[in-house]
Amino acid sequence: MYKYDHFDQSIVDARVAEFRDQVNRRIAGEITEDQFKPLRLMNGLYLQLHAYMLRVAIPYGTLDSRQMRMLAHIARKYDRDYGHFTTRQNIQYNWIKLEECPDLLAELATVEMHAIQTSGNCIRNISSDQYAGAAADEVADPRPWAELLRQWSTFHPEFSYLPRKFKIAVIASPEDRAAMRLHDIGLELVRHNGELGARVFVGGGMGRTPMIAPEINPFVKADDLLSYIEACLRVYNRYGRRDNIYKARIKILVHEIGADEYRRQVAEEFAHVKTLGIDPPLAELERISAFFAPPAFDAADVEPDRSDPDFAVWLDQNVKPHKQAGYAIVNISLKPIGGIPGDATSAQIDVMADLAEQYGFDELRVTHAQNIVLPHVAKRDLHAVWQALREADLANANLDLISDIIACPGLDYCSLANARSIPVAQKIATRFADMDRQRDLGELKLKISGCINACGHHHAGHIGILGVDRKGVENYQLTFGGSGAEDVSIGKIIGPGFDEDGVVDAVEKATEVYKTLREGDERFIDTYRRVGLEPFKEAIYG
């Protein structure tokens, strides 16, 4: 875990003071809501349908038990006793009072947390692989690189008024657990002749024009990274479209001028930027990396007792192999049947913090699928962890199954939404509540967005659902064939939309077609890719 030094702390403390001043000016009427808006938006504070919503950054989704407990404390003291974990590995609070916001941020700062750049047209929270430091297939821990980028991007003076928001993901495994190529910039750490560097992908994204980022550079060395990314951003800041908010993301620029021309412009800019001395020495990356050294693993490699069938199901579904013998990665599903995807109560957040402290080397991760991970749990402790999770209603064994749904807040909260997402997620999860049935369907990533902005990642869903407004009535379009993993693809709309119950029925029919046509251990998406849309369409519309 990264620990702030006095430099980091002074920057976050200064931010709290600055925001307190801005809020005071607003409350005193010295500035109008119009003038206040860009200021609060630089600090993750949105005015939603019913109240202010505050988004708190969880850099690369990593936090310790002290920080997790603070999130519970904030939910209890400033909100309605729960928080909502997001697809950017952050947490949102939906019922914040403006006048209390400065105190809330001051409390966050005491545990090295903040809400800096969680909104606005700037570089947002850097996301990463939730299994970083624990995955057997990683070439290195990606988080030091993410932290280096966090610091570089924090209050970047040139890139705080970009054409549009800017999202960066860093992974270090061939298996992509972070939807890396659906980011404005995706970095994959790789080794060339023993040296660690980054493959750079630019111009991916979801929203109303989903695109998969093309590779712009196969290998950028560690000590060139910030210069190269700065060059990528400068080309975008100068030439990204500003005439139309829907065409302002970098994906449109890269698409319009072409990956080759963008690559050429970045290379030219990089040749110049590299002369400016903006890259920290490698000693800085080494300093940061030391904070992410592996914990003192010492548990014997014992297989857990599988005699309790419920425990065995949870082991098979939610527990993943760790690179260290004797250890495992525990996924905690925040998707109880009929619940709100990504929500957790203060009490549940505290339970997860306690478990991390007692059994998990004090580490937790937030996943882009809105779940929580304990990355380092000794196998001998798995049963105790499971029992504690079960008592807190956190032992849902549905990781990557059809009820492990990503959903945006939708029309229940969001001022941009056209349709509700949460009730659809609840109905689908309830329809497929039977555990044997879900497990028989296997990995099936279902993702729901309540508007075309695609916060619920529907484009990347094996099954995606997009809520639209059709003449004042909520209507749901279905897409099939998307993926945010290493087999990245964008889902395609299968035909006319449905009402709320209709879309649940259509999903069920699609799963029946899959069960009939699947071969071997094909997943839903594999079968769909092999047989195409026709048989599904026939069953759903025929």
Add this chain to the structure above:
Amino acid sequence: MVEFRYRTDEVTEQPSVTLDAFLDQSNATAVRLEPDDDARALIPFLDRLTLIEVAFPKYRDGRGYSSARILREAGYTGELRAQGDVLVDQIAFMRRCGFDSFAPEASLNPEAIARALSTYDQFYQKAADAAVPVWKLRHG
């Protein structure tokens, strides 16, 4: 009107001309860049320019920040003025990008500006100002 100026030399009296006019008429010493003008077009002429005014028609349009850095990185030492929709909370970023004078459309409170410029004393990145980035302070 210039409201805040962080230089001690004389203010240029000559009105600034557009980039196109400047490139045609080589004796001007003051030029005005619109957001979509390429600041690099001025690089061959920086020695004889005393004022470059960068227009911010809307505060959201951040192209001028890149223009400023490009000019400073190319060695321009004359006055670099931000003009237009310039707000209190942008001044600190603009100073870091190399602007040293400000002509905001709507008058700004000097106290608020002073406060905005003194809020932060540590910076993560190297930019166009004299601030030493945190990584350099850490490693010498």
